[in-house]
Amino acid sequence: MVAHAVLQDVTKVYPGAGHRGSVEALGQVNLTLSMGEFFSIVGPSGCGKSTLLEIVAGLQSATSGTFTFEGQPVDGKVPDGIGVVFQEDASFPWLTVRDNIAFGLRRQGVPREEVARRVDYALGLMGLREFASAYPAQLSGGMRQRVCIARTLVLEPRLILLDEPFGALDQQTRLLMGDELLKLWRETGATVLLITHALDEAAMLSDRIGVMSARPGCFLEIVETGWPADRDSRIVERPELARITGRLWTRLREESLKAMSEDRVTS
Amino acid sequence: MRIVWIRMGVIAATVLAVEALCQSGIIDPFTMIPPSEMIAELVSMLVSGEHHDDIALTLTNVGIALVLAVTVGFAAGAILFVMPRVRRVVDPLLASYYAIPIFVFYPLFIVLFGLNRYPQIMIGFLLAVVAMIINTLNGFDRVPRVLLKTARVHRLGRMRTISLIILPYATLYIFTGLKLAVAYSFIGVIAAEFILSGDGMGYEINFAYNNFDNQTMYPLILLILIIATVINMGLYTWEKWFRQRQTER
Numbered sequence: 001m002v003a004h005a006v007l008q009d010v011t012k013v014y015p016g017a018g019h020r021g022s023v024e025a026l027g028q029v030n031l032t033l034s035m036g037e038f039f040s041i042v043g044p045s046g047c048g049k050s051t052l053l054e055i056v057a058g059l060q061s062a063t064s065g066t067f068t069f070e071g072q073p074v075d076g077k078v079p080d081g082i083g084v085v086f087q088e089d090a091s092f093p094w095l096t097v098r099d100n101i102a103f104g105l106r107r108q109g110v111p112r113e114e115v116a117r118r119v120d121y122a123l124g125l126m127g128l129r130e131f132a133s134a135y136p137a138q139l140s141g142g143m144r145q146r147v148c149i150a151r152t153l154v155l156e157p158r159l160i161l162l163d164e165p166f167g168a169l170d171q172q173t174r175l176l177m178g179d180e181l182l183k184l185w186r187e188t189g190a191t192v193l194l195i196t197h198a199l200d201e202a203a204m205l206s207d208r209i210g211v212m213s214a215r216p217g218c219f220l221e222i223v224e225t226g227w228p229a230d231r232d233s234r235i236v237e238r239p240e241l242a243r244i245t246g247r248l249w250t251r252l253r254e255e256s257l258k259a260m261s262e263d264r265v266t267s
Numbered sequence: 268m269r270i271v272w273i274r275m276g277v278i279a280a281t282v283l284a285v286e287a288l289c290q291s292g293i294i295d296p297f298t299m300i301p302p303s304e305m306i307a308e309l310v311s312m313l314v315s316g317e318h319h320d321d322i323a324l325t326l327t328n329v330g331i332a333l334v335l336a337v338t339v340g341f342a343a344g345a346i347l348f349v350m351p352r353v354r355r356v357v358d359p360l361l362a363s364y365y366a367i368p369i370f371v372f373y374p375l376f377i378v379l380f381g382l383n384r385y386p387q388i389m390i391g392f393l394l395a396v397v398a399m400i401i402n403t404l405n406g407f408d409r410v411p412r413v414l415l416k417t418a419r420v421h422r423l424g425r426m427r428t429i430s431l432i433i434l435p436y437a438t439l440y441i442f443t444g445l446k447l448a449v450a451y452s453f454i455g456v457i458a459a460e461f462i463l464s465g466d467g468m469g470y471e472i473n474f475a476y477n478n479f480d481n482q483t484m485y486p487l488i489l490l491i492l493i494i495a496t497v498i499n500m501g502l503y504t505w506e507k508w509f510r511q512r513q514t515e516r
Contacts, residue, residue, distance in 0.1 A: 084417075086417070090417045092436075094435040094438070
């Protein structure tokens, strides 16, 4: 397997302000993502998952350590080839679905016919063709998230970062969105880094799952699922899924309790 | 739709009741002329062109005050947004601005500019500009962080982030500022004409009032009401069109 993205001894400390002391968000994180793999991160709330994703996206700088993407160091600047889907609705309310999806392509100066072709493809893949002329306000939360995924997808990123993209959706929609994500992953061949708090979601979708500790977050264990590439949500019937989810929870239970008691102390 | 009809019905019933009270003499003609006469007088006034100069002057003054307030207010809002330190200094002043009766400065402006249109434009402008500043800032403040992160992911520079993300998102809030600026410019200019002036609609209404000339005063009041209503309805329709696409979240 070819190394696509490498985090080496990455730490993140937020400096204190006023009477608040500094916060150590990430301990020492080491991770190598292989080309085309689906990697998920699970961890207790506040363990630095999103911070880690923002460092990988180039939206934040690491305090120490390095992150390299395709051999090039990334430091506080979003590199070419990385696409990000956030948990919050990031669709542009003043643009139609079609214009939302075409946004990045137009900024890159892609020829008009090529924009139309790629947007049509994304609309079809995400099941949004009938809603091309609708505005986000006219769509459900799940559909808006699909618009955001499509907007990222048309730019053909080689590394897709997803920060709890289905966090606001109901369980059934999540399962179906998971299927779509797997389909998209297979079709594009991109490397996927997914952050989620749903253990079953991580267990169902991923090739490997990184279990993070309570703050300062670092990887406690990397779990390999061993699923075939052509998997979909029907694997919920398989006993291995429960075994993987169980293993994740065994690892996480102590950490979640730790995170909860820390929350109580600070609040 | 039903609500609209009920609303129209209430207005029509009120007008008819006033008409009946005037016609029957319960309200005497020195106090108020019947609405039907107001309309007839207004039509003949507009046809004769008797007050065209005053109407044109007032509307131009309101227009100048409004355009100045909207451009200066928007620019000042944008500058304060990118300069948070200056904003912290100015914030209390903006918050308490409308506690000051701006009209106390009217004599000062007359001394400065002379008794012409400029003191009135100044009052209209000063009343409207801060509403525009406050709403511009509010619009910029409300842009969700995730959209700014999205701008960075798309590697947009500062100027493109402003023009492609911040401005389109803030438009609806800035629009509220525009609506208030329209109302305040009207109030400022017409009230200033009332207080001290030699021409304009406010002056004519005041002059007619002092001379018991109800046949001029009421039609002019009616005209101001019609103009204000038409402008507001236009803005309301425009805003509704915006909102349909962009619901508040």
